Amino acid sequence: MFTARQTFTSFQRRAFSASSRQSSKVTVLGASGGIGQPLSLLLKLNPRVTELALYDIRGAPGVAADISHINTNSKDIKVTGYIPTTEGLREALSGTEVVLIPAGVPRKPGMTRDDLFNTNASIVRDLAKAAADSAPDANILVISNPVNSxxxxxxxxxxxxxxYNPKRLFGVTSLDVVRASRFISEVKGTNPANENVTVVGGHSGVTIVPLISQSNHPNISGETLDKLVNRIQFxxxxxxxxxxxxxxxxxxxAMAGARFAESLLKASQGQKGVIEPTFVESPLYKEKGIDFFASRVELGPKGVEKIYPIGKINDYEQKLVDACLIDLRKNIEKGP
Known part of the structure; x- marks a missing residue:
């Protein structure tokens, strides 16, 4: 039987084993929220992060004090919580390499991601203005919903x-891939860690398109496939x-956001072949008026290195893509 300490130490070694590699400053905007707190904790566990800057409209210094007590392997990490002032926000962003934005209100029963737009759009807009002024060269990772907008x-x-640098702006859609891997493993009775389902499109409802034909189980069909796709989408x-x-x-x-940040840091520090799904400015469907699209993206020191096409898909998936593009275009147009 493992003790809590043994389990925690084992997690550190498995998740972040690169303690001797170059590290970076990472900023979380919305660090006191339901996503922000566990996200900040996971980033604290990451030895690639030298400095962790936490900002929110309330409570960020408390979150920083709390997680700074954890005896992680990242012994040199500096954790600072900033007060909600213009100066505090500027200091949190100054010199940062990665900015994660989970700030906003959560979804409630009966609400769609679009219902969140009026509130979260203004929050993201104001934080984006600060980031553009204080961290124009940083990688911006948007978690706040609706990500499509x-x-x-x-x-x-x-x-x-x-x-604006389109290679530095990312919508975090990793959760769709995480869910797809988990849900398909439940259908097939496999280890979810060994599943890898490509998910393209956007990050809400029918704009989420899992490409099951490209997974380890391309023969799933009929009602089983319908239920699986619906569960991934919703x-x-x-x-x-x-x-x-x-x-x-x-x-x-939070786990999905930390995973994407880790991949981005690995790529920025020289690791080759780092590929993650993410919602970025993309050429794949620009001729149809879709400026942003999630697909497999190779990451590098300058952000987006290569955007992969969705590849060969079957008729069933083509119908999913067609439905996705209709809603996705509306979502994107709604944003600005």
Whole structure:
């Protein structure tokens, strides 16, 4: 039987074994929220992170003090919580390499991601303005929903400041891949860690397109396939319902956000062949008026290195893509 300490240490070794490699400053905007706190904890465990800057409208210094007590292998990491002032936000962003934005209100029962737009759009807009002014060269990772609309908002803010770099702006869609891997493993009775389902499109409802034909189990079909795809597309609703109005997918989203940040840091520090799904400015469907699209993206020191096409898909998946593009275009246009 493992003790809590043994289990924790084992997790550190498995998840982040690169303690001797170059590290970076990472900033979390919305660090006190349901996603922000576990996300900050996971980043504290990452030896690639030398400095962790936490900002929120309340509570960030407390979160920083709390996680700074953890005896991780990242012995040199500096954790600072900043007060909610213009100066505090500027200091949190100054010199940072990666900015994660989970700030915003959570989804409640009966709400769609689009219902969140009016509130979260203004929050993301204001934080994007600060990032454009204080960290124009940073990698911006947008978690705040609806991602299909908030990412275009950030793009327009950076354009208005004359500092937009499409290779540095990412919508975090890793949770869709995490869910797809978990759910398909439940159907097939396999180890979810060994599953890898490509998910393209966007990050809400029918815009989430799992390419099961490219997975380890391409022969799933019929009602089983319909139920699997629906669960992947609307898995967030399960969590919202289960939490009975007390929140949405915060822990799994934090894990997915930390995973993407880790991949980005690995790539920026020279590791080759780092590929993650992410919602970025993409040429794949620009001729149809879709400026942003999630697909497999190779990451590098300058952000986006290569955007992969979705590859060969079957007729069933083509119908999913067609439905995705209709909604995705509306979501993107709604943003700016």
């Amino acid at each position: 908030t990412v275009p908002i950030v793009a327009e803010i950076f354009k208005s400041r004359g500092v 898995g967030g609703d399960e969590v919202v319902k289960a939490k009975d109005g007390a929140g949405s997918a915060t822990l799994s989203m």
